[in-house]
Amino acid sequence: MYQQKQFFKKTRGGKILKVHREHYLRDDIVCGSLACTTCAHGDSTVLSSEAAQYLLIDTNVALHQMDLLENAAIADVIVPEVVLSEVQARNKAIHGRLRLLVADKSRRFFVFSNEHHKDTFVKTEKGEIVNDRNDRAIRRATTWYQSHLAGKTPDVLLLTNDADNARRARDEGAAAQTVYAYVQSRTDKPELLDFVARTGDTGGEAAGPSAEGDAGPQAKRRMLYAEHKGMAELTAGLQKGLFHQGKLRVNRFNCFEAYVGSQSVGKEILIQGREDLNRAVDGDVVAVELLPPEQWKGPEGGIFREHDEEEEGVAENAEEGAGLAPEIAEDAPGAALENLDIGKEGGRVPTGRVVGIIKRNWRNYAGSLEPMKGPGGSGAMAHPLFVSVDRRVPKIRIQTRQLANLADKRIIVAIDKWDRTSRYPEGHYIKTLGDIGDRATESELLLMENDINTRPFSQAVLNCLPPLPWSVSDADVAKPWRADLRNLRVCSVDPIGCRDIDDALHCTALPNGNFEIGVHIADVTNFVHPETPLDLEAADRGTSVYLVERRIDMLPKPLTEDICSLRADVDRLAFSVIWEMTPSADIVKSHYTKSIIRSSAALSYPEAQARMDDPHMSDPLTEDLRNLNRLAKIMRQRRTERGALTLASPEVKFEIDTETHNPLDVGMYQIREANQMIEEYMLLANVSVAEKILKHFPSCSLLRRHPVPTPQMFEPLLRTAAAVGIELDVGSSKALADSLDRAQGSDPYFNKLIRILATRCMTQAVYFCSGELSPPEYHHYGLASPLYTHFTSPIRRYADVVVHRLLAAALNLTPLPERTRDKKSMHDLSDGLNYRHRNAQMAGRASVELHTLIFFKDRAVDAEARIVKVRSNGFIVFVPKYGIEGPVYLTKKPDKGAGPDPNDDFVVDEEHQTITSKDKRQTYKVLDTVTVHIEVQEPQPHRPKLILTLASDSKEQDGFA
Amino acid sequence: MGEENAVKTPGDILGRVSEYTSGRGTHVRGDHICASIVGQQSISAPAAGASDKAQLPVIEVINGKERSAVPETGSTVTAKVVRIDHRKATADILCVGLRAVTQKFTGIIRQQDVRATEIDKVEIATSFRPGDIVRAEVLSLGDARAYYLSTAKNELGVVFAKSPAGVRMVPVSWEKMQCPKTKVIELRKVAKT
C-alpha cells in the first residue's frame, strides 16, 4: 500500500527537478454517509441517509459554479480530494469558500480522500495527462461510491459539464449530468437557475443570447473582438519587446478609454475604443501591442456621451449627470487625460490595443439592471444587462427568471466569461442589496464599492477592551513616567456634536513672559496593544469613515467616545507635547510626555469663536483661547511666508433631519478663526513629533509626504488663469502661494475659485516609511514643511497609533514592536493605510453625492454657478453654494443614428477658453458666472440623475435632456 | 531449548543479578542483566572451583560471527619477530590463540621476560632472530606502542625458525636449534612442544 509519485517540476531558476514523493494508501478512510453500514461513523459522517441523491462534483463545477453550490438548496455533496487540491492550486478564493462550505455541518459537504483510499487510487498511465487522470480518479470515486452504497437509498450523481467525462462515466456505469440539467431537474427550486454561471462548456444547453438577439447556433454569431493570444506567445512577445505589460486603468468618465501604465514604453499607453480594449476589464493585467505612430490618437475632448449603437430594444440614455465637485487631481474627470496636453504634439499619445490578458482581476460588482421590456410571463428567462455603479466596468449580461423582482434593486453580480462573439461579458447574479434610491441600500453599496468594513467588532476585539466603567486608576497615576497635569487648565475645541475628542490644549503664561503651550492627544496606545485582535482590526480598517449620516469607527465605541475621548470634567490619559513659546511664537524648548489631564471644557468651534469675540468675556479660559489665537496667527503668517499653500475645498455640510435622516439643508462649510487656530497647533504638534521620531528611528518612522505636482498637472490651471488674464507662478509652493494671493478678480469669490482650481492640481498626500525614501523626498508640498506626520488623531486614524508607538519608544517608555521595525511590513502598512484613506475619502464623497441627490429630489433650485471648464459640446460649471459640479450641454443630443446637427455647432477657442455659438450670439468664457437650474430627473425609472441646465436660456432651448 | 538459545538484541533483559552471573556479551544495569550484543543466549553451569560468590549460573550471549581477535592479557599469541636489540625483541602478533588477527598488533618481549631463570643474563641475540615465529603469552596491554609478551615458560618460545641456509631448523634443546642441511647449531629460546 505504498506508492511512489513521480513528477517533474521546474524551479524558479529554470532547472528541471525530478520530484519523488511517497504516497500511502489507506484502508481506514470512511465514506461519510450515515446510510452506510460498513464504515465507522464519526464526526465527519455528514451525508444524510434521507437525501434523494448525493452529488459528486468535478473540478470545473467547483471552480465556476461556486455561487450555485453556496445556495442553501444544494446539500449532500461529495467533494473528492483530487478536486479540492486542484481548486486550491488554481483559485485560492474559491478554495476558501469551498472549505467554509465543508466546515458548515448543515450543508452536508463531505471531502472524500480518494487519493489515499486503496480502492479509489488511480495511477497515472503512461502518456496520460494530468487532467485525464484526475477525471478518471473522479469517475472511479463515483463508481466506488455506487458499489459501496449499493442497495442503500441515496444514489450518487456525478455533476460535470465536460461532455466527454460524462459519457465515459455513463459507460463505466455511473450516473452523470451537467449542472444545467441537474438544476433544471430541481423543480422544487426554480430560482436556482439564476445562479448557474455561464461557462464555455455549457454546450449550448444554457442558450444565452448575445447582443445579437435570439440564440442562434454558435457558428452564426459574429466575432466582435480579436482573439487573445496564448500565454506562451505573450511571454515571448514581452521578452522581445513586441508587447508591453501593465495594469489597465479605465477612465472613470469614459469607459471606452483606458490607460496601461507601462515601464517599457515610459509613458502610459492609451487604449481607445471597444475593439482595441478587446474584452479587458479595469484592473486586469494586460499585454498591449502598440499601433503604428500614424494611428496614435488623442484622448477625446468632449464630455463623454455614450453613443447609441446597435442595441436591441434598450434605450440608451447615458448622459453624464452632475456630481460632487472634485477636490484633488485624482477626483477630477479625465485626470489622466488632462495630463496629456491636448495642445502639444497634436494631442497624440502612444496608442495601442490589447492582445492578451495576463491576469484577470474580476471581482463582484454592485449596481442595478438596465430597464428592459420583460419577457412574457413572470418566471420566464430574461437576459438583462447589469450596469455597475463603478463606471469603469462594462455592462454585464446575466440571465434571470426574476426580472420583475430585480428590476429596481441594487444587486451584486460576478463576471463569468467574455467570449469573442459577445459584445458584453456574461455573468451571474449573486445577491440583492435592496431598493435603488433607498438611502440605506445606497449607503451600503458605496461602502461595499469602497471596500469599507462595516461589520460589527468581533468578540475577540471587544475582549481587548478594559472592563467598563473605566476610569483612571491609582496604578496609572503612580507610574513615574506619566506626568500628572490635572492641575492645568485644559480645553478642547471640536465640531458641534463631536463625541470622539482626540485633542486638547492648554496655555499658561509663564513668569518670564513666555507661554507654556501644550497639545494633549488621547493616549490610545495605552489601550490598543500591538498584535492584539483590537490592534489588527484597527490596522486593517486604517481610518474611521465619515459618511453624512453615520460614522464607521476604526475602534469600538467605548474607546472612541468614552475611554480615550478627552471629555470635559473627567480624568483622562493623554500623550502630551509641551512647548515653551515666546510671545512672538518662537519655540524655546519642547518636551514630550505621557500624562493625565482633566479637561475643563469641551467647546465647539462656534462656541470658542464666540467666546474669543465677545469682549465681555474675560475668564481665564477665554484669555487662554485668545493667547492661543494670537500665537496661532503669528505661526500661520510665518508658514505662509515660507510657502505654505492656503487652498480651498468646496466642502459642504448637510443639515440632517433627525427623524427621517434626510438632508434638510446643505451649505458650504464655514471656516472660522477657531478652526484655523486648532489647525495650527495640530500642525505644529505633528511636525514636532515627526522630527523627534525621525531622529530616533531614521529608517522606520511613519511619515506623511505630499509630492510636488508635476508641471503637466498645473496645465489646466495655468490655461484657465491665462484665459482670464491671471499669471500664476508654479515654480515653487511659495511662488504659487504668492501669485494666488495676488489673483483678484471681478468678484470676491474669484480668489476662492482660483484656489479651488489650484487645489485640483494637487496630488494626494501619502504615508510612507522613512527608510524607503531619501530625506529630500520627505517634503510636504502643501505645508511647505520638510517633514510631517500624523500624530494628533489616534482615535480615528491608525497611522497616528503607529506614530504614538514610535514616540513612546523614542522616549524609552515602551519597546518598539517587532512589526514596526520590519521595513517590509511598514511598507505594506503604509500602502494599506493609503488605500484605506483614499477609500474613506471616496466613500465620504459618494455619501455626500448621495445625500445631494436625495436633497434635490423633490426640489428644483436655481443657483449661481461659475464655468470652470469649456468643452466641445458645452461646459462644466461649479455651484459654490452646494459644492456640486457638473456638465451643461449646449448642443442638442444627437438623435439615434443621426450625426450632430450642424446648425447647433458651437465653436471652441482653446486658447481663450471660450465657447461661442455659431451665430455668435452667445459666448461663454471660463470663470464666467451663469445661473443654472438644478433638478433631479429620472430619464429611466429608478435612475435619478442630477441635471444642470442654463436657467437663463432654459426657455429658449427646450427638449433638452 | 528454544528459549535458552533465543536470539537476543542489545538491551534485552536476560535475568536478575540475584539469579545469574553476567558473562560474555552481557552487562549489568541496575539489578538486571542485559544483553550487549546480538547473539544467542546461553546459560551454563557455574565455573568449577570458583569462590562461593560465583555459584550462580553464567548467562552469556554468544555471537557466531567471527570477530577479529584482539590480544588479551593472559592469552597465548603467535608472533613473528621483526626486530631485535639488546634489551628487547619486537614481534608482530599473527594469531591470538587459534584465531588469526585481522590487523597488526605489535608485541615486545623484554629481556627479563624471555625466560624464567637467570633473567639478567639473557642475551636477546641468542634467544630470537628476526623472522622467527614465537609463541608467547600476553603479559599486559603494555604501553601505547606495543603489548608486552613473555616467553618465560617452557612451552613458550620459538616454534619456527629458518637457518641462514633457508631451511627450517629442528629444535635440539631448550636453547639450541640445528639446520638439517648444514648441520649448523643456532642458539634460540625454543618452545617445548
Added chain:
Amino acid sequence: MEYVSPEGLRLDGRRPKEVRQLKCELAVLHRADGSAYLEMGNTKVLATVYGPHEVSQRSQSLHDRALVHCEYSMATFSTGERRRRPKGDRRSVELSLVIRQSMEAAILTHLLPRTQIDIYVQVLQADGGTRAACINAATLALADAGVPMRDLVASCAAGYLNGTPLLDLNYVEDSAGGPDLTVALLPKAEKVTLLQMDSKLPLDTFEAVLGLAMDGCKAIAAHMRQALLEHTRKQAVVRGPVRL
C-alpha cells in the same frame, strides 16, 4: 499551505502519528565489520562500522575506553540537485559529532580500552529525517559488528505544523519552517542520548511533541529489533549451529 488536511491526512496520506515505511538490511558490505542499510520512506542511509581495532593515531588512544570515531557524509546525488559537498563542511561535522555522541552513550566503551571503533554513515537519498535515519542505521551496523551496547539507539524526528504534532517529517514538511525535533532514545532504559530542536515551541507543546517523538523511537526500535532477530536467524541457518 495545508500540511494536515481537515480530514486528518498529511500530504503523503499518513496520519499525524504515523512513521514512514521502514526497511532495514544488515551485513550489506562484507568487508566491513558491521554494516546496515536503512530506508525511512525515501531517505536512504548506509552505515558501516570498522572495529574495534587498534587506534590509528597512537596519541589519541584512551587507556580505559574505546575511541569512537564517526563520519557523516551525503552523496552528491542525495538531494534533488546534484551538489558537491566538501568533506569538512559545517553540517557534516556537526552531524558527525551528534551521531558520535549519541552512539558513544550506548556503546560499552570500557570493555574495549585502547581500541577504536569507526562508524561511517553515508546518505544516499535525503528526504527529511536524515539525522534520525543515520543514527538508526549506525545502531544496526554496530549491532551487526558485535560491538557491545547497552541498548539499541532508536531515533525519530517530530514536528509541529498546522497546530498538530506530526511524527517523522519528510522533506516537504521539514521545509515548512515549523519546529523540528530529533530525539535519540535508549528505549528499554528510556534514556535520551540526543535531543535537538530548531525553531521555537511553547513549553507545553514541546512536551507533547517530545512524547510523540519518543513513542516513534520506541516503535522504530521494535522494528529494528525484529530485523536483527530475522537476520540472526537467517545467519544461523547458513552458518550452522554455534560453536564455542
